[in-house]
């Protein structure tokens with residue numbers, strides 16, 4: 541379904557008076573602190589977060605799945621759903637595909653369809669964490685690290701195939717997330733498993749087009765419960781450094797052990813010019829894949845503080861970053877959940893942009909711990925929601941995405957169009 545400009549405009553004019561009241565107040569307060577509000581709004585408008593094709597349907601846990609209706613079951617419908625989100629918030633201008641589920645039968649047609657919604661193709665994702673039908677060699681004991689050279693070769697070829705699929709669509713990067721690891725002590729030789737993986741990655745790296753990047757994504761545990769081959773940011777950085785300039789690390793917020801200082805990891809990776817991108821989500825206990833900012837919004841803000849520092853400092857030479865949401869929606873309407881996640885990202889980004897960096901640096905140099913904390917928390921406790929809404933208004937998006945989505949009865953229309961039993965493919 542297509543969202544008309546007119547329906548957005550009608551929504552915005554009904555919300556305009558109350559929005560302007562809040563925004564003018566904030567604008568005055570921020571301007572009094574010499575914050576360049578217009579420059580911040582421009583940055584927020586430019587910030588685009590990719591939506592993965594697997595986040596458009598209802599996820600589940602190993603205990604069950606409670607599917608909603610109207611889920612996209614074809615690649616075309618997945619693109620339509622991301623297009624729908626983008627027309628509501630103008631901040632979701634890219635889609636990330638997962639192969640083998642999203643192989644287009646006609647790449648040009650799919651490219652044109654995405655372009656008609658103003659969407660680009662973000663990183664393509666390979667999948668060697670499960671066996672596909674008629675697959676010759678099993679990944680039960682690993683893919684790129686498997687002790688069997690045949691299984692490794694098959695996994696390498698799959699990744700190269702994914703690059704080709706991505707090339708046809710205009711994607712520029714490949715994300716490799718490895719489920720490889722061991723579930724019991726003694727099962728796997730740590731060094732040899734690393735070396736086999738590196739050799740496999742080298743072959744994939746060699747097949748990368750010149751303008752492509754490859755991201756390694758670390759995860760502490762799960763599905764392997766004792767060790768992962770790419771267990772932490774240190775291992776991920778080793779792979780990226782050994783592979784070369786086209787390789788960098790991807791940070792998924794849910795892939796850390798409890799209480800890990802993710803913002804410091806971000807700073808370290810950017811310092812080395814090796815932070816390639818982000819997978820946003822939130823978690824309470826492990827890799828919960830919950831809505832961004834729903835559990836630890838202060839952590840998200842602190843991460844954006846480091847990101848903004850790294851992106852604006854002349855001392856840091858990090859490549860441009862790729863942003864994506866990697867969440868699972870077990871009990872919410874996936875589209876509403878994604879709107880909430882994008883909003884949370886924009887709020888954290890805006891709060892990080894209003895930090896007085898000069899004053900923070902001075903406080904740090906003078907070891908003024910109290911002032912440093914005050915500066916960060918002043919920014920974090922500023923309600924920037926109307927600033928983010930103003931950026932949306934200027935971009936032609938809806939002032940209040942969720943209320944627009946509900947008022948338009950979009951889920952019901954998708955159910956009418958696709959039925960109650962449509963099921964999104966992929967993970």
Ligand SMILES: [Mn+2]
Pocket residue numbers: 717757792819866
């Ligand atoms: Mn991820």
